[in-house]
Amino acid sequence: MKAHFRQRLLYIGLILLVLTSAMGFALYALRQNINLFFTPTELLDKPQIYGHRIQMGGYVATNSVKYLKNHNITFDVTDRHKTIPVTYQGVLPNLFRAGQGVVVTGTYQKQQGFKALEVLAKHDAKYMPSWVAKKLKEKKHDT
Template identity: 40%
Template sequence: MKARHKRLWFVLAGLAGLVLATWLVLNALDNNLSYFFSPTEVAERKAPADHVFRLGGLVETGSLQRGQEMTVRFTVTDNAHKVQVEYTGILPDLFQEGQGVIAQGRLNEQGVFVADEVLAKHDENYMPPEVADALQKSHQAGIAGTSEL
């Protein structure tokens, strides 16, 4: 085999390896991404039913229910729609009704969001940008009533 052919095979093998490595990295990133959705987007069926995603909004006042063991149920709202959330575990110290929350999990067959993780806002002046945008959009829409998912 001539030197030119060896070089060509070496370059082609290097490119194939680079393409494979790029594909593996992008595939791993896609599997680990967790997209954010508001209750309105969940109600409009924009959230994936088969993937983990983040749900953000306000914990509706009067919706917190403590069940058996460490199971907690509450409602997340963006003042336009509501989504029931079920979480088993210890809630963050700053978690309370009427405050911002982001929960990570997936929807079950009954349309209840089963959270694996719940994050409460950590500062009275802080609102995650996604939650603030969702609340502002629902406020601008001028929706007086709320509907439940």
């Protein structure tokens, strides 16, 4: 390779190196702001955000979903360490179900639990034919 080609290539390498490290530091410093939600454990550790509008994410605890009158719904959100009870009034997204990941927006108070204004459901990145899921369920029942 000729000298000026090598020099230009080096120049690009240097630009990318500087940019990557700058970006790396910036993103590292901003990591808490980039995260979409707090987990229940993180939320309980931060009394300063109680009562503020925040987003909390975790899994819907099994057997905790209760459908009450007037589209009122209560369920528990857990990260397998800590669990927070959530109340919500409104329409739930299609993917909402026990065991599913959710992101809820609202406020947390120690006495009332988490009052959600919006409930978003996460997808588990699993794709399975419905007949397979049915078979699996039956198998579980048999054993």
